[in-house]
Amino acid sequence: SKLNPDLKIEGILLTMFDGRNSLSRQVAEEVRRFFGKKVYNTVIPRNVTLAEAPSHGKPAVFYDIRSKGSQSYLSFAMEFLNEESIR
Numbered sequence: 449s450k451l452n453p454d455l456k457i458e459g460i461l462l463t464m465f466d467g468r469n470s471l472s473r474q475v476a477e478e479v480r481r482f483f484g485k486k487v488y489n490t491v492i493p494r495n496v497t498l499a500e501a502p503s504h505g506k507p508a509v510f511y512d513i514r515s516k517g518s519q520s521y522l523s524f525a526m527e528f529l530n531e532e533s534i535r
Contacts, residue, residue, distance in 0.1 A: 457483075459531075461524060463492040490524040493517060 460483050466472045480487050492498070495517030501508040509518045 457486055459528070460487045461490070461492065462487065464494045465491045466494045488524060488527055490520060490527050492520045492524065495520075
């Protein structure tokens with residue numbers, strides 16, 4: 449607030465989420481409680497493809513577009529663009 453008072457949070461994207469892990473669920477719940485509507489609906493899961501893609505020098509959607517991680521990022525892109533068109 450002191451260094452850049454005009455800086456605003458556009459939104460919060462939950463990444464590396466593992467629904468089997470209680471800590472992931474707890475963190476997501478706390479983030480949603482604190483930031484409310486600023487948290488995007490799309491959640492990016494922990495995913496092997498997302499971990500492997502950089503070592504192949506490719507974005508995940510070029511490495512394996514069918515993976516759950518890639519599909520989640522595409523869903524987020526659509527959510528983000530739809531929200532931007534509303535503003």
